[in-house]
Amino acid sequence: MKKSDLIREFNVQIDMAVEAHEILRGESGNEVPGVRMIKDELEHATVTTIDIETEQGVQEMGRPKGSYITIDAPEIRENNYLVHQDITETLAKELVKLLNLKEDSSVLLVGLGNWNATPDALGPQVIEKSLVTRHLFQFSPDELKGKLRKVSAIAPGVLGITGIETAEIIRGIVEHVKPDWVIAIDALAAGSLDRIGTSIQLANTGISPGSGVGNKRVGINEETLGCKVLAIGLPTVVNAAIIAHNCLESFMDELKTSPSLFRLYKEFNPKSLENILSQALSPYSGNLMVAPKEIDTLIQSAARIIAGALGICLHPGISREEYQMYLQ
Template sequence: MNRSQLYGNLGIRLDMAVEAHDVIRQERGSDIPGVKVFKAQHPTATVTTVIVENVQGEQAMGKPVGTYVTIDAPQLRDNNREVHQQIASILAKELTGLLQLRPDGSVLVVGLGNWNATPDALGPKVVDYTMVTRHLHQYAPEELAGGLRPVSAIAPGVLGLTGIETAEIIKGIVEKTRPDLVIAIDALATSSVDRIATSVQLANTGIHPGSGVGNKRAGINLETMGVPVVALGIPTVMHAGIIAHEAIEKLMEQFQTSPTLYKLYKGLNPDALQQIIEQVLGPYTRDLIMTPKEIDQLIQQTSKVVASGIAQSLHPSITPEQWTQYLQ
C-alpha cells in the first residue's frame, strides 16, 4: 500500500501542496505531468513554488490549478525579532507576486478558525494584528500617511460557534463591501513535525476551511466569492495517523540490517499496516490531531510575522515601525 492510498484510507488530506507533490513524485519515481516546481534559497528561508498547470496536474496532485508557494523558515519557531522581520519581508514579496492587485485596490482579510481552540486560532490572531485602513478613507483621511490601500478585516468564527457557514458570512461581507480581493488565513495540517509553526503556504486558489482535519466546509474561492481569493496558512497540527505510520516506517528500516527480519517485513500484507494504525488509534483513527504544548506561544509569534508580511505587501510605503501605529 503506497503512502497516498494509506492517507486516503485514514481520511488524511495533505493541506500543503509541496508535501502532496513530494509523496506523489516519490511513488511515481518521476516528475508529475502538468506540475512544475521551482526553489529559491534565502539566508533565513527556502521558498518552493509548485505550479499546477492543467487538469492532468490537478488530478494527480488533488489540488486546483494554480500557484502554491511554501516558505520553509525553521527560525520562525525561535523568538528572534530580527529574523522574524526578515521572514516577514520574504512573505511580503511572495504575497505581492500572487495578489495581482492595482495600487488602490481594496482587500478583505479574513481570519478563519476558532479563537477558542489555540491550534486553530491563527486566523483570528492575525486579524488582531492586521493593519485596517478602509474606515480611514472616509472618517480620517489625514491619517493616510503615504497613501494606504483600503483594507478591512474580519474573524467570522466557525460553524459550531455561529451556526452559520463561514463561506456564507464572508460572501455577505464581500457583497456589501465589494473588495477587489480576499486574503484568507487559516491553520493547516502537515505531514512533517519539522513544518509545524515553521512554514508558510500561499496559494492563489482559495481555501476549504478545515479540510486538513476532516471537516468538509464550503470553499472560499473565486467561484464562491466572486472575487479572487489568496489563501495563506501555517501548519499548526499533525494527524496522529501520520505519526504512527512514520514510526512504523522507521522501525521497518532497521529490519534491513537483519536478513530474517527484513524477509518478514517484505512479506507483510500492505493492508496490515493500516490495520495496525487503526487498532492503535481506536475510535479516533480519523480525528486524532497532535500539536506542540507550546502552541500558544507559537501562534502568538507566527501571527505577528504573517500580519507584518501582509502589511508590507498591501502598504509598501509603510515601514515595519509605522505598521504598529495602525494596529487595532
C-alpha cells in the same frame, strides 16, 4: 504501506501542495505531469513554488489550477527577532508578486478558525495584529492617499459557534464592501511533524475551511465570492495516522537493514501494518489530530510574521514607525 495508500485508507487530508507533490513524485520517481516546481534557497527560508498548469495536473494533485507557494522556515521556532523579520520580508515579497495590487486596490482580510481552540486560532490572531484602514479613509482620505490601502478585516468564527456557514458570512460582507481581493488566513494540517508552525503556504485558488481536520465547509474562492481570493495557511496539527505510519516505516527500515532481522522483514505481511494502524488509532480512526505543547507560542510567532508581511505588502507607503502609529 505507501503513504498514498495510508492517506486514501484513513482519509487523511493533505493541505499543503508541496507535500502532495513530494508524495506523488517520490513514489513514482517521475515528475508530476502538468505540474511545475521551482525551489529557491534563501538564508533563513526555502521558497517552493508549485504551479498546477493543466487538467491532468489537477487530477494528479487533487486541487485546482493555480500557484501554491510554500515558505519553509524552521527558525520560526526560535525567539530571534532579526530572523523573524527576514522571514516576514520574504513572505511580503511573495505576497506582492501574487497579489499585484494597484495603488487604490481594496482588501478584505478574513481570519478563519476558532479563537477558543489554540491550534485553530491562527486566523483570528493575525486579524488582531493587522492594520485595518477602510474606516480611516472616511475621515482623512487626502492624508492617506498613496500611503495606505483600504483594508478591512473580519474573524467570522466557525459554524459551531455562529450557526452560519463561514462562506455565507464572508459573501455577505463582500457584497457590501466590494473588495478587490479577499485574503483568507487559516490553520492547516501538515503531512510532516517538521512543518508544524514553520511552513507558510500561499495559494491563489482559495481555501476550504476546516478541511485539515475533516470538517469540510463551503469553499471560499472566486467562484463563491465573486472576487479574487488568496489563501494563507500554516500547519498547526498533524494526523496521528501520519505519526504512526512513520514509526512503523522506521521499524520496517530497521528490520530491513539488520542481518539478523531481515528474514522477519521478508515474511512480514504489509496488510498487517494496516491492521496495526487501525487498532492503534481506534476509536478515532483517521480523525485524531495532534499538536505540540508549544503550539500557542508557534502560532503567536507565525501570526506576527504573517500580519507583518501583510502590512508591508498592503501599505508600502509607510515606515515601520508610522505603521505602529496607525495600528494604535
